[in-house]
Amino acid sequence: MLGAAAAHAFSLEDVTARAKALIERPYQAPVSNLPPEFSKMQFGDYQRIQPRREKFEWQDLKTPFKIGFYHQGMHFSTPVVINEIVDGRVREIKYDPEKFDFGGLSFDAQATRNLGYAGFRVLYPINREGVQDEIMSLLGASYFRVVGKGQVYGLSARGLAIDTAWKDGMAEEFPRFREFWIERPKPQDRHLVIYALMDSPRATGAFRFVLRPGEDTVLDVESRVFLRGTIHKLGVAPLTSMFLYGPNQGVRGNNFRPALHDSNGLAIHTGSGEWLWRPLNNPPMLSVSTFQVTNPRGFGLLQRGHEFHRYEDLADRYDLRPSAWVEPKGDWGSGKVELVEIPTPDETNDNIVAFWTPDVLPPQGQPMRHDYRIHWTLNEPALLSREVGWVKQTIRTDGEVRQANLIRHLDGSTALLVDFEGPVLAKLPPGVPVRADVSVSDNAELIENVLQPNPAIQGWRLTLRVKVKDPSRAVELRAALAEGNRVLTETWSYQLPPRAPSGS
The missing domain is CATH 2.60.40.10 (Immunoglobulins)
Known part of the structure; x- marks a missing residue:
């Protein structure tokens, strides 16, 4: 019996069972465990806290993947549990302050004794052999960012969006990943498997991610979502980006940058085969656009045009920020792609959201299944059919x-x-x-x-x-x-x- 138990391989079904169990009891909001010196920390000080490279997880193993952790601080006020899966066995990766360089910050060492990790980053030698580059970041709510070869971070993806821009005055709900399981890759593996358990007042979910680094990095996503409350608008495979201005809106003031955005358009490949391109705006007031799309073949927020002269920004390199293209697997049924554009005065705010929303939601207790692949790419023409300009x-x-x-x-x-x-x-x-x-x-x-x-x-x-x-x-x-x-x-x-x- 012990041998049979040890042989059990951890899978998405294990996380799905946990997600289903969560909806059967009242939601428990996460409670901050941060001492004042961390909860009141400014962004500049938080950035000083960096993982020690010599302390990366798997640093002494031959696998090309390494894991670095984010420390708690600011609004990252509650820890997430991070586990490692080795040969089907699960062990928690315990918090260790020795894994971090605190950048000269002054605080009582006892203040970190009961803290934890806010998230993690994945490193891989994607640009040069033997040099570890960050290729994926999972930090905050259910957000994650990914890059391929020669790319820099731009737009983000999320596990789920709930009631985004539903009604004036109604707050959006942000589900959070509360626990992760990471499979330790073998030396020959060129992919990484991550599981995540999501929780929020009105939904829970189980996710399986398979990360495949490359010229275009590809992320395969399997999601199983359960509803525990009334949701007016559910966003599947949501993408979040920033658009301040571009040629379709004009340069603001005397700015040397001709364009400033992480994405400049929403692309949709409908179930009927039509291709749509919607240039983005930074509108004077909240704007919500919907596109009825049954069984979408693909949609994404794209950064078309990577010539440096379009941006002229050596510091932030908007020319190297990737597009994210969502490619559904199987039929998703009747629904619509929605684009939310929010006015913003500067580039520090993500003001663009795009997702697919189903016309009919399942009853409580029945999982909603959506599997898809996200391409993170600088080669936008390759996403299109060769027969389409x-x-x-x-x-x-x-x-x-x-x-x-x-x-x-x-x-x-x-x-x-x-x-x-x-x-x-x-x-x-x-x-x-x-x-x-x-x-x-x-x-x-x-x-x-x-x-x-x-x-x-x-x-x-x-x-x-x-x-x-x-x-x-x-x-x-x-x-x-x-x-x-x-x-x-x-x-x-x-x-x-x-x-x-x-x-x-």
Whole structure:
């Protein structure tokens, strides 16, 4: 019997059983165990606390993966339990202050005696042989970030989103990972398996992550979620990012950076096969956009355009921040992709959220299963079908007309320049009658629609000029290029946000 017990392999079913057990008893909110010197810590001081490289977990093993821990502090006020799985056996990795360099911070050593880990990071020699680079970070609520070769951290993913931007004044609920199990990899393994137990007032969940580092790092996710309370809007595979400004919104003030964002658009591959591209905005007021998508084939927040001149930022390297593309496995059923855009005055706030939300939620006690793969990539064209062209950029500017004396005159309209590119466009024979199928919502008048070749990119430029009727309401525009009955490109789906009321 002892031998049979030892042979049991830890699996997602074990975590799922724990998640189901949690919903059968009242939710217990985590309680802070931080002493004042840690709870009142400023961000700069928290950053001084770093894991000692010589104390990384598995440092003396031949596996290429290493684990470093995050210390508690600031709003990371409650510890998470972190376990290691070796040959099916589970052992807790106990907190040890010797694993950290506290950067000269002064505090009573006894103050850390009963503290713990706030999360962990995964290291792997992804850029140079023998040099450990951080490739995944799990810290705070159910957030995690991942990078591939040559990438730097940008947008984040989450385990689950609950009631994001549901109603004014109603707070969003942030489930948290309360316990992790990490399989110790063998020396030859080039993947890492992580399990997580999620808990919140209205949901619990079990997750299995398989991390595969590479040029594009890939994360396979299996999730089993149980509901323990009424949820108005559930976000599956949520992504969180930042968009301050870009060519479609204009540089703010006298800033040397032409664009400042972790992502510049939402891409969707619908169950019917249509490709959509929604450029992001930093709106003057909260904006929520929904796209009905049954059985999505993919969606993601992308950072299109990695040329350095687009950003000109040597410190933060926005040109190296990856896109995250969610590829569902199996049919997810009827639902919608939702985009939430929140106004922000600076780049320190994540103000963009995207997720898929099901139309029907399961009853309490029945697991909701969603399996998917997240690609973290700098090669966005590879995500698309070879038969589909894409939007290279969207430029928004004041509309103008050319007068008889050739001087351009602003006429109060808004102009949008949309560049489409891709092999399918570059290979078109000269003279092929390409057209733009354009639609504009009833809050604007389309006064110019010009499509012309753009030889600089071997693609096409669409120029639209619209006059907004009611500035307090949004304007929706859509456009795609076609030849005869053949659609050549993804659908550009753009929103001109409403203007903020005067005096606000």
